[in-house]
Amino acid sequence: MIIMGVDPGLTRCGVGVIEAGVTRRLSFIHVDVVRSDPKLSQDLRLLAIYNGLVEKIERFAPDMVSIERVFAQENRNTVLGTAQAAGLAMLAAAQRGIPVALHTPTEAKLAITGNGKAEKIQVERMVARVLGLNTLPQPADAADALSVAICHALRPQGALQGGEREQHLTPAQRRWAEASQQATRRHGARRDM
């Protein structure tokens, strides 16, 4: 299963592609940043981001697009552009019938490091280890795109439905499931994105 992770942004939009095998063994495929020129008008910037995302989707043909969830209370100077970039990623996937998942940064950190408040460098090191990379993923801020892809691959699949599979979870997976369920309860009715 090919999973494309997207760390949305209007100036820099991270894209990370991994393959998840049946045994949950993960392989690195691609990481990059799609950019738009801040000097352009908003409509042309959105077009540049959309075209860049479409190029990646058509090149790597993911089975799933996993996008970092945007919250309205984030830095308000950039949150609307970030939300719009996330919307374009969802559109590009939906146009091709590719399912979309949204994961919070906390979910991603927890899935990868076992700590939802892990430092950025710790997440980067674990992304490299999980994917068998000899160096930290470059560019550095695209590691977030890989981590949201890994998060989707490692998610405890029965957890969100509270299924019986939870009893077989590792401690890290159990913490992830609990945080995910709390996030769903906390944010679910708010339709943040």
Next chain:
Amino acid sequence: MIIMGVDPGLTRCGVGVIEAGVTRRLSFIHVDVVRSDPKLSQDLRLLAIYNGLVEKIERFAPDMVSIERVFAQENRNTVLGTAQAAGLAMLAAAQRGIPVALHTPTEAKLAITGNGKAEKIQVERMVARVLGLNTLPQPADAADALSVAICHALRPQGALQGGEREQHLTPAQRRWAEASQQATRRHGARRDM
């Protein structure tokens, strides 16, 4: 010149189309609401709004798309979806090389009624009068889409550059220009959208 106004929204996205003649005489062409089903997932809702906007743009071939500007401090339960719908309208226009303008609700009210804080019913009545309609535009909330199109048609064209045309403005146009310049100064550096 055909102008399409868009009042962005994820559940209901207003679309209003007018023609502006060389003498600034305005004619009504079309008004409608593009909808998405709130029960669908976010990606499929965005796809529905995008497809609806593309259908309108291809049917009416506007020379300009005028979109109501979204601000981050608005109702945070819906602001991200509204921003994403605005982003899709910008994308659909940019993909076809159609220029985009963003106007605040205050600019639109001021351009149409001479009062940036006008009541909704007053704006609807003036939209009907300016377009020579015998009844108020229906559906009621799509009147905002017509008003943002009218706002673009009636904008004092030299004003934003502080040009010499300002001295020929009507009092209402002059107030519009002042409010518009203030909005640009106040919001310009914030990159709200």
